[in-house]
Amino acid sequence: MGDQLLVGVNGAAGRMGQRVVVLVCQDPDLKLGSALDSENSPALGKDAGEVAGTGSVGVEIQSELTDRVDVMIDFSMPSGLLSVAKVCAERQIGLVAATTGLTPEQRDEVLSASQTTPLILAPNMSLAVNLMMKLVREAAHSLKNSPSGVDVEVIERHHRFKEDAPSGTALHFGEIIAEEMGQTDHVHGRQGRPGARSISEIGYHALRTGDNVGEHTIVFGMMGETIDLTVRGHTRDSYVYGALAAAKYLAAQRPGLYSMADVLGLN
């Protein structure tokens, strides 16, 4: 069908990339145009659908973008995102950038692509998580002047294979909370005798167990009562559906930086 959006996937052989391949091929508005992975990947030259367990889709996994695509979805590694962002910026291909664990310098480099192409760079593509970001902002705003003081901690759980910690999503929750409440100290775990907790801290705790696809709990602890706000993923497809919505959204945009709140209508 001529009016299908041609989607490229970077990190196509990975846990997320495989699900993107499968769900792109199931979406009548989308067509898989390219599947990319690292030049060292054992999946190079293999059919992306075969690698993803859905049967042949006629697109081989390659290390460089040679085919035409309208939008690129990236779930890879920081080095992979940097490379594909450069290509997308040069060729004005919309980019849905989902990779986490970027340094501030890497993040700035990816963001610079938005000067020439539509870009979303978001640590979490899920509808539930992005709605939770709104709820957490509201809770933080409402509690910031609480007379007893409020201790905020972020607990996240992910699978044993995850390489970055804390999750990009946990860090983003921390940014939202600090914007509203003004904490200045981001504390990653505690041990020994760190002393009494300061109200200026946000604590982060990263659990890595089994095949957990992602859970975040924000704890607002006060004197006499506690609020826990929790969001749990059941499958990786929750992230992929958001990424596909983002790809469709970007296809209709001018160059610039857009957010998942824009895509999901949460503004």
Ligand SMILES: NC(=O)c1ccc[n+]([C@@H]2O[C@H](COP(=O)([O-])OP(=O)(O)OC[C@H]3O[C@@H](n4cnc5c(N)ncnc54)[C@H](O)[C@@H]3O)[C@@H](O)[C@H]2O)c1
């Ligand atoms: N934003 C979100 O909603 C969201 C959701 C899930 C995961 N993630 C992030 O997506 C990333 C990937 O997660 P995963 O679980 O699929 O990891 P994974 O390790 O299973 O897959 C990563 C893939 O990227 C490939 N890769 C490595 N270097 C590359 C390069 N230079 N160019 C192209 N491909 C390269 C790897 O070979 C691998 O196939 C992580 O950063 C993770 O935190 C984001």
Ligand SMILES: O=C(O)C1=N[C@H](C(=O)O)CCC1
């Ligand atoms: O599985 C992962 O890795 C995930 N990473 C993202 C993060 O770091 O926030 C989002 C959830 C899944």
